[in-house]
Amino acid sequence: MQQLLDHIAEIVGRDHLLTGEAVRQRNADWFTHSPCEAAAIVRPANTEQLSRVMALCHAAGQPVVTHGGLTGVVHGAVAAPNELAVSLERMTAIEAVDPVGGTLTAQAGVPLQRVQEAAVEIGMQFPVDLGARGSCTIGGNIATNAGGIRVIRYGMMRQQVLGLEAVLAGGRVISSMNTMLKNNAGYDLKQLFIGSEGTLGIVTRAVLRLQPALPSEQCALVSVPSFEALTRLLNLAPRRIGLSAFEALWNSHYRLMTEESGAHTPPLATDSPFYAILESQGMDTERDAEQFQALLEEAFEAELITDAVLASSEAQRQAIWAIREDIEALVRTLKPMFSFDISLPIPAMETYVEGLEQRLAEAFPGVARLVAFGHLGDGNLHIMVTVRDAAAECRRAVEQLVYAPLAEIGGSVSAEHGIGLEKRDYLHFSRSEEEVATMRLLKQALDPKGLLNPGKVLG
Template sequence: MQSLLERIVAIVGEGNVLTGDDVAQRRVDWMSGASCRAGAIVRPADTDELARVMRLCHAVAQPVVTHGGLTGLVHGGEASPDELAISLERMTAIEAIDPIGGSMTVQAGIALQTVQEAAAEHDLQFALDLGARGSCTIGGNIATNAGGVRVIRYGMMRQQVLGLEAVLADGSVVSSMNRMLKNNAGYDLKQLFIGSEGTLGIVTRAVLRLQPRMTSERTALVACPDFDGVTGLLRHLGRTLGGSLGTFEVMWRNHYALLTEESGRNTPPLPARWPFYAIVESLGSDDAANVAQFSAALESALEAGLIEDAVLAQSDAQRQGIWDIREDIEGLIDNLSPLFTFDVSLPIPDMADYADALERRIGERWPEGRMVIFGHLGDGNLHVSVGVGSGDPQTRRDVEQIVYGPLAELGGSISAEHGIGLEKRDYLPLSRTPGEIALMRTLKQALDPKGLLNRHKILAAEE
């Protein structure tokens, strides 16, 4: 590897090939804080430098792992000592903004929040939003097909990408930097790389779709009497708010109570006595009309018995206080550590029974264990957090069997938005058919025949 690194230094510069302690101090897993174990970290400045690096790596069959913001939760950034980590941290440029066409061209290492702020300067918005916005990168968002809190209105990351550029395992560059909303000229090649977790190519640049900025944003926290109230409220708001419904996030009481009254970490806007709490947001361009429509929708929901009580945020601080309860992952870690987290999707009508069965089985197996649930319910996505007092591998495996086991029969997925990585790889057959997995292997073999890119992620090595 040393000879290879010397040739890479000639391309990217000596200060951009990190070794030793400079590698070990990097944290590659947000949840566990695990250190980077790669043989070295290479930091190219642009697509050309990365392509030249990959040509060298391909010639000697050197495997690589791509690093973005390292905010993932499925061990996708882990690298072994015989692998190189390719960090895109220097590739942070905004190359162009087209306010008329509604697009922004960026390098893949740029942070999501930076893109959001740049769009706002042009009275536009980049619709993707998630809690790690200040750290996660556009390349990582693309590689994992990130979701977040606005999927119900704007869709996943896949819907926000017009075009992209990627470097393949052999150093070839596929530049499909389309800026048009409609382009049916043959295969839509960008879709190969969105959600592929860096296993088919390394995304280096992207053309992002921008949306008109909504000048009115109204937020409410509501309490629902039962799960029928939750689903009824979702239908009711979809009908009464229509396209202005921007967010529908639900917290089971176990999550809400733990992070408010029980732990004291957050002030509860509503008492923690109801079984479900929903954060709902309406987005519009006319504040007076948006307020009137939102208030009327919640009032009619109250009259219909879909909600028991509601609090409308009257300031940015109050809105943030509501969201802090939903996004207090550190609170979950503090109270449930060692914490196991899961990101699943399933049909909305099955969620209540699924959650009840999980809680019952966890309690039967670990009487002192605890489970809490929150999630993007309007998108069919639940985040399940489990603490049973032990974090050893076998215990995790036992918990995984309980969480993932029912999903196949329900037609659900082991991953709604976090990806597969290493953590969920063995459970992929629960969500994908043998034919689908075989086609994934065919694509991998075609684009990366030596298996150099994020090896063993998503797909296990064939025996």
């Protein structure tokens, strides 16, 4: 391997080939903070350098794992000692911003927040938004088809990508940097790489679709008396306001993040079975505020909500969202815990969560605990489970309890976080044999030696 590393250093520069302790000082996993174990970390400056590096690795049969912002939670960036990590941290240029066409062209290492800020500078917005916005990268967002809090209005990352460029396992560059909304000229090759978690190619650049800026923003936290009322509120809200986010918090989550942990002051009493964060975006602040207030009043009269706090400042808005987005406090309070990111039909959510609580209580009497919250409007739930005193030993049993019922109700073991290593053995609960076989066919065609992110997604 040393000869290969020497050749790679000639391409990227000796300072950009990290080995030994410089590698170990880096984390490879957000939840566990485990050190990177790769043989080396390669930091190319551009697509051309990465192409040459991958050609060398392909010729040598050297497996490669891609690193973005390292905010993933399914061990998708974990590298073994015999593997190289390719970090795109030097590829951070925003190459072009087109206010007329409504596009932004960025290299894969650009943090999501920088793209959001660049869009604001020209009076537009990039609508994908998630708690890790300051660290996660555009390449990682594309590779995992990131979701976030505004999927209900704007869709997943897939809907924001007009074109992209990727380097294949053998070093060939596929450049499909389309800037048009409509382009039906043959296969849409970018879709192969969006959500593929670096197993089919390494995304290096992308053309992103921007949306008009909506300067009016309204936000409220409400108490909801039942799940049935929660779903009725979800159906009512987009008919009355320009709904951009609808986050549901089970009592288990809200009470833990406020009263129990002390991390946040509870804006509302902690005795309601459900809570929801509603946010709207629009163009007319006065009119939008009136419509938002009217929605809350209508929801009160219909007994869909029992209490509400309306943010009257950006600080109050951020305080409300912090209850939902403070994952560090959640992890700290529940540690050790298992994190699950699932999708399922909205009508099945209440029964699913209640059933899971019952199954956990039967399997781990007196020591299991479940916390639930998520992007209710797009069918995505985040489930946190902790089992006191026996967490590490019971992980597989807990995973089976969480994932197995999803097959019967048409759910998915991954809503927005991907498969990585963590969910690989449960992919069959959400994909048929024919689908998995087709995935393997694509993998074999684009990466015949199995060098890209080996072991992830398909094994």
